[in-house]
Amino acid sequence: MMDIEITLCVDGSEHRLTVDTRTTLLDALRERLGITSAKKGCDHGQCGACTVLLDGRRAVSCLALAVAYDKADIVTANGLSNGKLHPVQQAFIKHDAFQCGYCTPGQIVSAVGMLQEAASGWPSVVSRDISSDEFTLDDAEIGERMSGNLCRCAAYANIVPAIAEVTE
Numbered sequence: 014m015m016d017i018e019i020t021l022c023v024d025g026s027e028h029r030l031t032v033d034t035r036t037t038l039l040d041a042l043r044e045r046l047g048i049t050s051a052k053k054g055c056d057h058g059q060c061g062a063c064t065v066l067l068d069g070r071r072a073v074s075c076l077a078l079a080v081a082y083d084k085a086d087i088v089t090a091n092g093l094s095n096g097k098l099h100p101v102q103q104a105f106i107k108h109d110a111f112q113c114g115y116c117t118p119g120q121i122v123s124a125v126g127m128l129q130e131a132a133s134g135w136p137s138v139v140s141r142d143i144s145s146d147e148f149t150l151d152d153a154e155i156g157e158r159m160s161g162n163l164c165r166c167a168a169y170a171n172i173v174p175a176i177a178e179v180t181e
């Protein structure tokens with residue numbers, strides 16, 4: 014066991030803390046900093062409830078070690094709103110894209126990351142033309158690109174249209 018001092022930059026605020034090197038980023042956020050936007054669903058990298066943006070790329074924070082993200086730019090669903098809700102957040106409300114809401118922060122962060130990936134020309138496994146750098150985010154593309162985020166309430170019927178609206 015070894016402790017190390019790190020700085021976590023979360024949603025625009027810096028937090029200095031000492032962590033056991035085995036501490037996951039999710040536990041550091043929730044248990045050490047009291048930032049509970051990222052949820053602990055499975056704690057095994059399977060549900061996506063803990064998704065955050067790490068230097069702009071989505072990642073499951075339950076499989077990330079906090080020490081590996083010293084001074085990285087970490088964004089949770091809380092950090093997406095800047096005085097007013099992010100368009101993806103607004104779309105989730107408009108489409109009633111949640112039931113219990115437990116998966117929702119991870120879904121929203123993942124959707125924001127996914128939209129950036131598509132805009133950057135990253136294909137998915139269902140993309141018809143991987144040589145293109147423009148993708149039509151139809152339901153199949155949205156479903157595939159969001160497949161790392163599970164919803165126990167099965168609110169997908171509203172989650173997909175919510176994300177689709179932001180792509181229009």
Ligand code: FES
Pocket residue numbers: 052053054055056057058059060061062063064073074075076
């Ligand atoms: S809690 Fe991290 S993927 Fe489920």
Ligand code: FES
Pocket residue numbers: 110111112113114115116117163164165166167168
């Ligand atoms: S809204 Fe309940 S888990 Fe997704």
